[in-house]
Amino acid sequence: MTTSNDNTWLQNAMQRLSSHGFKIAQDISDEGQAFKLVAHRSRFELTKCGNSETFFVFAEFDTLSRESLRQFSAKSFRYAKASRNVPLPCGLFEFVSCFAVALVDVLDQATAESVRNEAPIKHWAASEIPVVYERSQKKLCYFEKTPLWGAAYYAGFRNQIQEFLVDYGKSR
Numbered sequence: 001m002t003t004s005n006d007n008t009w010l011q012n013a014m015q016r017l018s019s020h021g022f023k024i025a026q027d028i029s030d031e032g033q034a035f036k037l038v039a040h041r042s043r044f045e046l047t048k049c050g051n052s053e054t055f056f057v058f059a060e061f062d063t064l065s066r067e068s069l070r071q072f073s074a075k076s077f078r079y080a081k082a083s084r085n086v087p088l089p090c091g092l093f094e095f096v097s098c099f100a101v102a103l104v105d106v107l108d109q110a111t112a113e114s115v116r117n118e119a120p121i122k123h124w125a126a127s128e129i130p131v132v133y134e135r136s137q138k139k140l141c142y143f144e145k146t147p148l149w150g151a152a153y154y155a156g157f158r159n160q161i162q163e164f165l166v167d168y169g170k171s172r
Contacts, residue, residue, distance in 0.1 A: 009133065009167050010037065010058070010103075016164050017041075017056060030082075033075045035059050036103070042085040051088070054097045055080035056164065064104045066114040069130050074121070076100035077128040096126040099161065107134040112141050119147040129157055131165065140165055 014037060018024055022039040029035070037058040044051055057076035061068065080098040088094040112132070120143055121128050132141040142161050146154040 009135075009138070012167055013056075013058075013165050014039070020164070022054075022056070028079075030079045031075045033059060033072065033079075035076070035079070038079075038083075040080075040083065051086045051093060052095045052097065053080070053084045053086065054099075054160070055083070056099045056101060058101045058103060060103045062105075064102055064107060064111055064132065066111050066118075069100075069102055069111065069115065069132065070121075072102055073098075073100040073128055073130040077121075077123070077126075081126070094125065096123075097129070097157070097160075098127065099129045099131055099157075101131045101133060101165065103133050103135065105135045107132055107137075107141060115141045116144050119143065119145070127153065127157060129161075131161055133165070138167070 014024055017039040020041070022041040025038045025040070026036065027034070028038050035057050037056075039056040040053065042051060042053045055076070057079065059072055059076075061072075077096075077098045077100070080096055084094070084096060086094050112134075115130060115132055120130060129143065133139070134141065140161065142158070143154075144158075
């Protein structure tokens, strides 16, 4: 159930993304998954050694498990790779980041712990980062550690989550 507070949070996130050059699309369907909102930005980034395409893909869930979040994240990542502006293979002056943002009323403790503690799926010159916004608590849940593979990028990923998705100083 979406409330006005949920709409405010999503509107604020959409506004921040838009003000930083993201193009916003609403009500996208891909692989049988309904995406409420997709934000996409493509630009040259020296730290990524070429073009960087960043996607924030939002979808609503009645309930969420570790497995359903992983499936949503994988579908979001495939959508992002298929929707890039630059057709070069990842790693050849092309980097893709996909933040799969699941919106759920209540997040169970086991799923929250898996999101915080299990490293996201690894990809070559690309990232797939699941994020959960728990509406009842107005909190974000995301991977809080830094894995060896991709360690140079994880502080930046967390900074992007906080910059675009954290509302009123609340997180985790």
